[in-house]
Amino acid sequence: MYDEQTRAIALAAMAAGESLNAISKRLGVSRAALRDWRDGKVRRSPMSNCPRCGSGTLDAPSYAHLLGLYLGDGCLSRHRREVYALRIACDDAYPRLIDEAEGVVRAVHPNRSVHRVRAVGCTSVMSYWKHWPCLFPQHAPGRKHLRRIELVDWQREIVAEYPELFLRGLFNSDGCRVANWTTRTVAGQTKRYEYPRYMFSNESADIMRLCQAALDLLHIPWRMPRPNALSVARREAVGRMDGFVGPKA
Known part of the structure; x- marks a missing residue:
């Protein structure tokens, strides 16, 4: 058209x-x-099913999850006829997360097919649509950590309503649940203790602030051991994260 x-x-x-x-x-x-x-024959364009500029509806919980995946390991690329490819890069070590990524893409736009493109150690979950930029206005040339990343009002409302799913997307893409250890001296003997914690790493300070803000909404304490790394390590906080993120495997 x-x-x-x-x-x-x-x-x-x-x-x-x-x-x-x-x-x-x-x-x-x-x-x-x-x-x-x-000859005066004007073909009318069919009404778009885009939730932002057309008549479509948006599955808000699935979108919150997909937004986290997109900010972590997603991108849009422009193809012919103004069609855009949404690509979510997934590690082949976690097949459950690949299935989950495909599921949320289908839920956000059920009328489009979803493809898996395999590479060495990685599978990209992809879907083509002209209106992906409507749903991800953060799209722009260049790497995310080299440009400003801000949510628009309607995205902030969805994240505020579903912060757990937004965090699930972020931690499933650029985060992990790891076992740390420390030593303590008890009755003159050195003992080793292991404890789990969640880590989120991202080079974009803006995306890191979005992660922090979502954790704050849930009153989950966090700290920054490095400027590009966030840690959730308190026992109660890790227990809450286990309820909506959990290990990747």
Whole structure:
């Protein structure tokens, strides 16, 4: 489908006597469409099912999860005819998370097919749609940590309503649950103690702040051992995280 500006330019060119073949080559419009415009046959575009600019509805819980995955290991790439590919990169070591990523993509846009593209040690969950940028306005050229990442109002509302699912997406992409250890001297003997904690790593300070804010909504304490790494280590906090994130394997 072509936009109204392209149609107006083509009609002006036809009125000026330019040939359909020349207009087709210059504007990238098929000659069949040009003939329809010349003869007054206007094909109406079907109503979009985009939840933002059309008549579609958004599965908000699944979107909160997918937003976390996108900010962690996702990207959009532009293809022909203004179609965008949503790509979520998944580690082959965690097949359950690959299935989960595919499931939330299907839930957010059930009318499109979802593909798996395999590479060495990695599987990309992909879906093509013209309206992915409507759902991810953070999309822009360049790596996420080199540009500003902010949520718009409607995204903030969804994250505020479903912070657990947003955090699940973030930690499933750029986080992990690990076993740490420490030593203590008890009755003159050195004993080793192990304890679990969650780690989230991301080079984007903006994405890190979004993770912190979601944890704050749930009153889950965290600390920053490094500028690009967040830790949740208190026993009660780890127990709460186990309830909605859990180990990847």
